[in-house]
Amino acid sequence: MANDHAHDHERDNHLSETVLRVKALESLLVEKGLVDPAALDAMVDAYENKIGPRNGARVVARAWTDPAFKARLLADATAAIAELGYSGAQGEHMVVVENTASVHNLVVCTLCSCYPWPVLGLPPVWYKSSAYRSRAVIDPRGVLREFGLDVPDTVAVRVWDSTAEIRYLVLPERPAATEGMSVEQLEVLVTRDTMIGTARVTPP
Amino acid sequence: MNGVHDMGGMHGFGPVEPEPNEPVFHAPWEGRVLALRRALGAWRKWNIDAGRHSIETLPPADYLRMSYYEKWLASAIKLAIGAGLITLRELETGRRDPALPVATPPLTADKVMPALLKGSPTQREMAASPRFAPGQAVRARQLHPAGHTRLPRYVRGKLGIIERDHGAHVFPDSNAKFQGENPQYLYTVRFTARALWGEAANPADAVYLDLWEEYLDGA
Numbered sequence: 494m495a496n497d498h499a500h501d502h503e504r505d506n507h508l509s510e511t512v513l514r515v516k517a518l519e520s521l522l523v524e525k526g527l528v529d530p531a532a533l534d535a536m537v538d539a540y541e542n543k544i545g546p547r548n549g550a551r552v553v554a555r556a557w558t559d560p561a562f563k564a565r566l567l568a569d570a571t572a573a574i575a576e577l578g579y580s581g582a583q584g585e586h587m588v589v590v591e592n593t594a595s596v597h598n599l600v601v602c603t604l605c606s607c608y609p610w611p612v613l614g615l616p617p618v619w620y621k622s623s624a625y626r627s628r629a630v631i632d633p634r635g636v637l638r639e640f641g642l643d644v645p646d647t648v649a650v651r652v653w654d655s656t657a658e659i660r661y662l663v664l665p666e667r668p669a670a671t672e673g674m675s676v677e678q679l680e681v682l683v684t685r686d687t688m689i690g691t692a693r694v695t696p697p
Numbered sequence: 698m699n700g701v702h703d704m705g706g707m708h709g710f711g712p713v714e715p716e717p718n719e720p721v722f723h724a725p726w727e728g729r730v731l732a733l734r735r736a737l738g739a740w741r742k743w744n745i746d747a748g749r750h751s752i753e754t755l756p757p758a759d760y761l762r763m764s765y766y767e768k769w770l771a772s773a774i775k776l777a778i779g780a781g782l783i784t785l786r787e788l789e790t791g792r793r794d795p796a797l798p799v800a801t802p803p804l805t806a807d808k809v810m811p812a813l814l815k816g817s818p819t820q821r822e823m824a825a826s827p828r829f830a831p832g833q834a835v836r837a838r839q840l841h842p843a844g845h846t847r848l849p850r851y852v853r854g855k856l857g858i859i860e861r862d863h864g865a866h867v868f869p870d871s872n873a874k875f876q877g878e879n880p881q882y883l884y885t886v887r888f889t890a891r892a893l894w895g896e897a898a899n900p901a902d903a904v905y906l907d908l909w910e911e912y913l914d915g916a
Contacts, residue, residue: 508724515726515770517791519733524792526799527782528736531806536732539813541721581816586863588885603705603849605749606765611814615731618723619715621765627707630851630904631894639713649901650890654705656847657883657907658745658819659863686715 545614548579549662550683552612554676556589557667567591570662574612584611584660590653591664592690597644598663599637599690601629602655609660613685620689630654640691663688668696698843699850701757706851706894727766734773739804742780745817746873750845751775821880823865828910829884833859836916837886837908845873848912852904855893856916857886860905868909882910 522528552574556563566573570587574580587609590598602608603626608616619625628636633650637643644650653661665687671679678697686692704710722728738748751772752760760768777783787794804812829835837852847869861884868879886908890898 511767511770512724512726515729515733518770518774518788519729521783521787521791521793522733522737522777524799525783525787525797526801527740527777528733529802529805532736532802532804532809533729533732535806535809536735536813537722537728539810540731541728543810544813545721581814582812583816585816585818586820586866603851604702604847605752611816615721617716617719618765619713622710622713623704623707623761624710625713627704627710628713629705631706633902634899636713640715646899647901649903650899651902652904654849654904654906656849657863657866657869657909659883659885659907691715 540610540615544579544611546612546683546685546688547680548577548614549609549612549685549688550680551577552579552589552662553664553683553688554679556664557679558676563664566664574662579611581611583607584609586659587612587662588653588659589662589664590651592666592693594666595647596649596651597637597690598651598653598661599629599633600653600655600661600663601626603627603630604654604656607655607658607660609662612662613688617685637691640686642691642693663690665690665692665694668694670696698753698845699841700753701760702753703850705849730766730770730773734769734776736802736804737773737777737782739802739812740780740782742782743776744872744875746845746867746869747875748772748776749869750873751779753845819867820863821865821867821878823880823882827862827882827884829859829862829882829913829915831859831861834916835859835884835886835913838912838914840912842870844870846870846912848908849906851893852886852888852906852908855888857888857892857906859884860887861885863907866909868911870909870911883907884910884913886913 523530556566566589570589606616606621630652633652682694687694752768836856839854863883865880866883868881871877871879885905888904890902
């Protein structure tokens with residue numbers, strides 16, 4: 494398709510222009526002593542390798558296997574999550590909402606892209622998209638169907654719009670037939686989307 | 698402000714399109730922009746609310762067209778120039794103005810993880826008692842401030858129930874204008890889907906928002 498081809502070139506040119514602008518800005522800021530390039534590397538490394546949805550999966554698997562931890566997590570999520578070493582930027586004030594047989598929770602930020610970074614890392618593109626931000630509050634069941642999740646009418650859908658500095662993590666339901674599994678095995682089952690509320694945990 | 702960023706309930710943006718096995722960054726420049734904007738934030742020349750407002754005030758067509766990190770880049774430049782960290786001329790030439798002093802970065806590599814783990818809590822001590830209690834009926838006020846606000850259009854004028862009291866938090870509307878933190882009680886408010894969207898909504902469904910006391914009237 495000639496038009497698509499032309500469009501791709503336009504997009505590529507636009508992107509390489511952005512790459513150059515970012516490089517120019519970084520070198521100016523470094524030259525002025527405003528930013529330390531090693532700090533930038535450390536920040537990128539933190540979100541690529543240290544802070545991501547595996548953190549949240551550890552929180553969930555622990556809650557599934559330790560009733561006292563689960564009680565603390567639902568009562569004061571910030572403190573309970575900090576027990577596992579996760580805290581800080583964009584998760585200063587945490588609330589955990591529990592999925593049950595009668596309640597399904599879904600998290601969104603309609604005004605920007607607020608997301609619980611310490612436990613889930615940086616948000617995926619779809620979470621930041623206009624489509625998700627606009628529709629999650631007015632048509633959550635339709636959005637969930639696009640993720641392959643058909644929530645029965647008898648199950649209440651609760652949507653949490655992160656309008657302040659409170660950050661929400663969904664505690665998904667533990668699937669049946671996982672009784673014999675270890676915490677480590679359970680962690681593997683817990684995906685990012687199950688903790689946003691756009692997926693259910695599936696048994697192995 | 699009644700801007701395009703306030704998207705809750707809008708139609709026309711199409712389906713949600715998840716990307717399988719999405720990388721954290723789609724290109725290295727995205728990571729650099731994230732890090733640059735946060736490293737500039739360490740100068741404490743602006744706060745998170747002013748930062749959000751700088752994105753909301755991008756021209757609406759740009760806001761809708763740009764990717765997330767393109768918006769962050771545009772906002773970082775706007776904030777850095779506005780705060781006097783860099784000049785427009787420096788940005789255009791790509792060279793430091795030799796007449797201006799060279800600074801020492803406040804955020805060094807060893808401070809990155811401690812800073813991320815600490816974050817910037819927004820809860821503040823408050824002597825006064827909360828005006829509302831869980832279970833109480835409230836109505837979101839019909840406010841249309843031209844500046845930054847975290848009261849979305851889709852709940853204004855709507856009836857809800859206080860679900861939870863989060864204590865006093867920094868008030869974004871004043872903080873974004875550098876007019877002080879003005880901490881006030883923050884509540885999770887439950888709105889039924891029917892109160893927001895009418896009789897077609899499932900009667901069991903609800904939307905929860907975190908709203909400051911000034912956004913609410915007793916009902």
